[in-house]
Amino acid sequence: MKAHADQVGGKVLKGDLQDLTKKGIPVSTNDLAEEISASAASVTDMIKKLNEKKYVDYQRYQGTLLTLEGGRLATKLVRRHRLWECFLVEKLGYGWEEVHELAEQLEHVQSEDLVDRLEEFLDFPRFDPHGDLIPDRTGRFTLRTQQPLSSMSIDDRAEVVGVAIHDSQFLKFLGDMNIEIGIQFKILEKFDYDGSMRIVIDGSQPTLISPVIAKNIHVKKI
Amino acid sequence: MKAHADQVGGKVLKGDLQDLTKKGIPVSTNDLAEEISASAASVTDMIKKLNEKKYVDYQRYQGTLLTLEGGRLATKLVRRHRLWECFLVEKLGYGWEEVHELAEQLEHVQSEDLVDRLEEFLDFPRFDPHGDLIPDRTGRFTLRTQQPLSSMSIDDRAEVVGVAIHDSQFLKFLGDMNIEIGIQFKILEKFDYDGSMRIVIDGSQPTLISPVIAKNIHVKKI
DNA sequence: TTAAATTTTTAGACAAGACTAAAAATAAAT
DNA sequence: ATTTATTTTTAGTCTTGTCTAAAAATTTAA
Ligand SMILES: [Mn+2]
Ligand SMILES: [Mn+2]
Ligand SMILES: [Mn+2]
Ligand SMILES: [Mn+2]
Numbered sequence: 001m002k003a004h005a006d007q008v009g010g011k012v013l014k015g016d017l018q019d020l021t022k023k024g025i026p027v028s029t030n031d032l033a034e035e036i037s038a039s040a041a042s043v044t045d046m047i048k049k050l051n052e053k054k055y056v057d058y059q060r061y062q063g064t065l066l067t068l069e070g071g072r073l074a075t076k077l078v079r080r081h082r083l084w085e086c087f088l089v090e091k092l093g094y095g096w097e098e099v100h101e102l103a104e105q106l107e108h109v110q111s112e113d114l115v116d117r118l119e120e121f122l123d124f125p126r127f128d129p130h131g132d133l134i135p136d137r138t139g140r141f142t143l144r145t146q147q148p149l150s151s152m153s154i155d156d157r158a159e160v161v162g163v164a165i166h167d168s169q170f171l172k173f174l175g176d177m178n179i180e181i182g183i184q185f186k187i188l189e190k191f192d193y194d195g196s197m198r199i200v201i202d203g204s205q206p207t208l209i210s211p212v213i214a215k216n217i218h219v220k221k222i
Numbered sequence: 223m224k225a226h227a228d229q230v231g232g233k234v235l236k237g238d239l240q241d242l243t244k245k246g247i248p249v250s251t252n253d254l255a256e257e258i259s260a261s262a263a264s265v266t267d268m269i270k271k272l273n274e275k276k277y278v279d280y281q282r283y284q285g286t287l288l289t290l291e292g293g294r295l296a297t298k299l300v301r302r303h304r305l306w307e308c309f310l311v312e313k314l315g316y317g318w319e320e321v322h323e324l325a326e327q328l329e330h331v332q333s334e335d336l337v338d339r340l341e342e343f344l345d346f347p348r349f350d351p352h353g354d355l356i357p358d359r360t361g362r363f364t365l366r367t368q369q370p371l372s373s374m375s376i377d378d379r380a381e382v383v384g385v386a387i388h389d390s391q392f393l394k395f396l397g398d399m400n401i402e403i404g405i406q407f408k409i410l411e412k413f414d415y416d417g418s419m420r421i422v423i424d425g426s427q428p429t430l431i432s433p434v435i436a437k438n439i440h441v442k443k444i
Numbered sequence: 445t446t447a448a449a450t451t452t453t454t455a456g457a458c459a460a461g462a463c464t465a466a467a468a469a470t471a472a473a474t
Numbered sequence: 475a476t477t478t479a480t481t482t483t484t485a486g487t488c489t490t491g492t493c494t495a496a497a498a499a500t501t502t503a504a
Contacts, residue, residue, distance in 0.1 A: 029452055042492055044453055049490095061452060061499055092339040102333055109327045117314040251482055264462055266483055271460090283469060283482060 026063030075139045080115050081107040082128035087118060089129040096129040096180075097171035130171075131162025131181050131218060150195060150214035152187050152221070159184045162218035170216070177207055184222065248285030294361055301357040302337050303329040304350035309340060311351040318351040318402075319393035352393075353384020353403050353440060372417060372436035374409050374443070381406045384440035392438070399429055406444065 029047070033040045051058040055070035066074060084106040088099040116137055119125075126142070128134055133141045146161050160183050163171065174180065178201060188206055189198040195211035209217075251269070255262045273280040277292035288296060306328040310321040338359055341347075348364070350356055355363045368383050382405050385393065396402065400423060410428055411420040417433035431439075 030450095038491095039493060040452065041454080041494080045491075088336075092336070092343055094339075102331070102336060105331045105333075106328075109324070109331075111324055111327075114310075114314070114324060117316075121314055252480095260461095261463060262482065263464080263484080267461075 024065070026057075026065045028063050032064070072139055075135050076112075076115075077107055079135045079139075080109075082132055082134045083115055083118050083122065083125070085128045085130070086122050086125045086134070090122060090125075095172075095175065097168040097175065099129060100166050100168070127162070127181070129181070130166055131160075144220070146218045146220055148215050149197070149199075149209065149217040149219045150211060152190075152197075152219065154187050154190055157184065157186045157222050158219035159222055160217060161220045164216040164218060174213075174217070178204060179207075179217065246287070248279075248287045250285050254286070297357050297361040298334075298337075299329055301361075302331075304354055304356045305337055305340050305344065305347070307350045307352070308344050308347045308356070312344060312347075317394075317397065319390040319397065321351060322388050322390070349384070349403070351403070352388055353382075366442070368440045368442055370437050371419070371421075371431065371439040371441045372433060374412075374419075374441065376409050376412055379406065379408045379444050380441035381444055382439060383442045386438040386440060396435075396439070400426060401429075401439065 029040050029043050032047070033043045036043070047056060047058050047064050050056045050070070051064075054067055055073060057065045057067055081103045084103040085099045088094040088102055089096060094102075119134075119137075126134055133144065135141045144161065148164070149158070149160075152158055160179060160181055162181065163174070165171075183201055185199045185201040187197060187199055191197070195214065197209045197211075197214055198206050199209055200206040251262050251265050254269070255265045258265075269278060269280050269286050272278045272292070273286075276289055277295060279287045279289055303325045306325040307321045310316040310324055311318060316324075341356075341359075348356055355366065357363045366383065370386070371380070371382075374380055382401060382403055384403065385396070387393075405423055407421045407423040409419055409421055413419070417436065419431045419433075419436055420428050421431055422428040
């Protein structure tokens, strides 16, 4: 159910949830179980019910795929989740590392209208605090050019547009290094040995970025 | 679980949830069942569990009372509910007749901190859109002098401070008559026959108020 | 191409929360 | 003080969502 804007670099174009997931590749029962911390047996049971209701395409032993209807529902959930995250950060002053769990609860409040009003109240934000895209009322959103920081070269200049991981430890760590959405920087060095990079954030001192970190920061070349 | 500020006219003083409910009078199993639209059997089952957890005092056939701990929990829920109602009206532009059901969902989001921040964001409102008191972080609140409009006499001037019924039909009806929290008016006539009243809202035309309506509007004499 | 390892499903059980129908306790009426 | 009516509880069942252990299917390796 979780969308991964990260996997879709390239041109700006319209997309739906399918574009945000690994297109057409079924997810395994075990992976789902792992993701939601439940047993594989429970996942099988539930998936069968969702299949009955036509929210997923499921054939035993072959994994699971969202149907169009399931995708629509999932997109709505993603929309709600991300708008609530915006609210928590923009209006209640939470940090980007604190909002996911709260949004997980708020997203289950049933009311289309509430979310639409929330969106208006927030002035129609296009991205959530982690840089993820917010689908509009109709489920559409605009894709964005982006690439992992690890793919940049020396002397490139770039802007941080998102993160691949929402883990609060990771986000807090980035925060401590003053790395946040919107900051611009230049690549000073890239070490062939392990791919570590030295970058300099405009108006600040140079920082060393480990390859694992670099892979999980999404940037836009400028 | 629902607090009734209406039952406590009189002097301004500190209170807790006990003050807001019919003090010490146990609620019957059937009344609870009616209130939540469940069977009496279900209520008995659940009450037994709450009794186990010490949230209520229950003895079979004798009805149910909140314990101190249960009261504290209930107060928190009431606080959350009312703050969310404020949010929906103040920030998202909902009408007072639309917010109860949404707040019923939002109140179940688990996070003390979230509610405290919401309260601050709303500038520490003391009353919700229906004029009900909002407990503070510690569960305390200040009682307010009030009486039903039906108890006023000719030539009295008063201000609307709340409503006894939260039914959306009733609230919409009041709205249509331009009766809302904060408006001030004068009693022109009171008909002995059935208790109907004619009132005039400052800067408007006189209106006729039926006794049922008058009983459910809380006012403060001025 | 068969055997071993892994993944996924089934079978069976359990807890929570609901319900209906019948029994028991309490309250009201004669 | 009995009888009758009402309220409340118990008994038994159902549904939903979860789990573990064992069986079945698929994938990987020999
Ligand atoms: Mn999130
Ligand atoms: Mn996010
Ligand atoms: Mn309410
Ligand atoms: Mn209210």
